[in-house]
Amino acid sequence: MPPSYQILVGDCLELLRRMPDCSVDSVVSDPPYGLSFMGKKWDYDVPTTEVWAECLRVLKPGGHLLAFAGTRTQHRMAVRIEDAGFEIRDMIAWVYGSGFPKSHNLGGSHAGWGTALKPALEPITVARKPFSGTVAANVIAHGTGALNIDRCRVGTQDDTARISNGAIKGGNFAGGGSARGPIAGGHSAGRWPANLVHDGSEEVLAAFPDAPGQLAPASTSDTQRAGQNVYGNMKRGRGTEASAGSENAGVVGFHMRPGARRLDSGSAARFFYCAKTSRKDRNEGLISSDAPAVAKDATMRDCETAEWSTRNGNSHPTVKPTDLMAYLLRLVTPAGGVALDPFMGSGSTGKAAMREGFQFIGCEIDEQYAAIARSRIEHEINRQQEQQAESDQLDLFGTA
Template sequence: MSDNSVDAIVTDPPYGLSFMGHKWDYQVPTVEQWAECLRVLKPGGHLLAFGGSRTYHRLVVNVEDAGFEIRDMIEWLYGTGFPKSHNLDGEFEGWGTGLKPAHEPIVMARKPFNITVAKNMATYGTGALNITSCRVFTTDELDGGNSSLLSHLRDNTTPTSNYKQSPEGRWPANLIHDGSKEAIDIFPANAGAASPVKGTEPSAACTGQILGMRKRVATYHHGDSGSAARFFYCAKVTPAERDEGMERFIAFSASEMTGGRKEGSAGLNDPRAGAGRNSGAKNPHPTVKPLVLMKYLCRLVTPKGGTILDPFTGSGSTGRAAIEEGFSFIGIDLDPDNIVTASARIGYSYKQITSPAKSPEYE
């Protein structure tokens, strides 16, 4: 591939867990592999790569050592993980060896450039994030930021700055969750208002000549209601979605998809095979990501009409997302079977966006 030829890289590479005998998952991508990604990426182009909670540090170190600039970490939070723990009995009943998985980190990195962001955007179309296309829809009035101290409204004075509503929605955050009860319960009922300032609390005096206690300023809540969990969320992939485009394929049993585990056993909840999937699937790939999540990530880092590369394409979820969002796509994978699966799934998305009679879910 040519230097500086792709606009973004969105990928779900091996996590380096060597779990359940998946040999392709034995290590995170090497510095050399990420260096090749850096070479083909345009200056200012972003890389988004999923990682495992235990090996994320190795992923990020390799990405950084390859020459990328680490910009952020996006957390995908979910409540449907299955505990992978060796539970003890006898004297140590109630003790185990692992926690329930509830998140996957995504590294956000960028190829360095030596001009301003505006000039780089004008030259390559890369370097910034597409905030507008990734805003989170809301019916709340966003006057000045969640739980901001809009003192001019409280004091009936002229504002010192221009507050502007954001009819497009909320600013995208570096946290994404699956909407499950477990995830929702983590958040307070009113974002930023778990411990509201009433204005009557005692406070130590500041430095200088001021003596006694300072008066606290009460927070002003401005019609922004509901749980903090209303920020962008994305559930795990559904069985129907993972098999879209593979209607003519023969289904794999759950046992075949989890290294020969006995039907009905807890081992069928291999996290790299989809927790709780006991009925098998036509798409046997163990790490299928939800389409809505991948579409969101593709929009966030890719300019209009740009090209997305996935060097660990697996079953093609990034490819589906890219096609449905109007981007070009290049996918690479070592396994010929994965290429067959990815081709069928991407072909399904292509038919959906080109067919005159689209199904309602794609309108």
């Protein structure tokens, strides 16, 4: 049976008040940022404390809330969430390279001056409903209170361990903690998830340069490495050092074998990846034209006035990628749990919930967006059923 979902149309505060206490496992949402985006009335302010208080009430003890925000209004979002009774646990940064500044550029003697930076980050507040007792006891009682680390690990074929005195220490980024014994290697499921996710664009990747000092035996080179202040580079070593291949502090100041400082390869960017929404993702299950709504070099004004509703099946202006929402849901929702999105929009959270096997409740005040969300969610359910049918057929008849 596919996971179930409910779409509730109306003001989310009134809809939430009808829901029973402690009835959902997580809240994952992309609420209004309070930036009056594209002149939309619904984006005139961040959600009120009363809305977040209702989210707190319907969450099970220890349930997590993940709420996107704008960089200019993140402080107001977080404060209202905290004032509602949540415990602020962290902030996840979603970094992307495809944003462009809405700047007033000056001329004359002040040419080259402007009024805005290039938008490249959206913060996600990580909050949790307080509970009594230990985390372990709460997870046993309610299934909530902890993060599902293993389901959100980022796969890698590299050995991500760091070794000292023959044992993996707290620097074991894959395992996420100390490990005893002379064992090498990290966690088989991949890298420990971080509070950073990016879209894989060239601009973002450039911020994660290779770290040659950690990728090779730094202590075997007499040459001063270029870019000493770049992420991860270590001090130069001494190729004549007798113990260059064994455990020693040396000039690098690390009491470990130089070649074992970091056993992986490439930049750290590969551990934090999620692309922005593709046209295919936003329009799956909808009738849409192949014609783009705007030209390649469109201005912000062009985007604001484009005929999205006639050229693009999903007319919502702030669609989040399904892969990103799926990752966030996995992080905070127990298996088979109920996820709530009080600001559903075009249903990316619901679509992701169906993909991940979670139950879903979405609230949306705009009937047009609710209809789009329903079509996208139903399309995902149908796809999951088709994939399951194909899998069952293979199991029945075997493969060639």
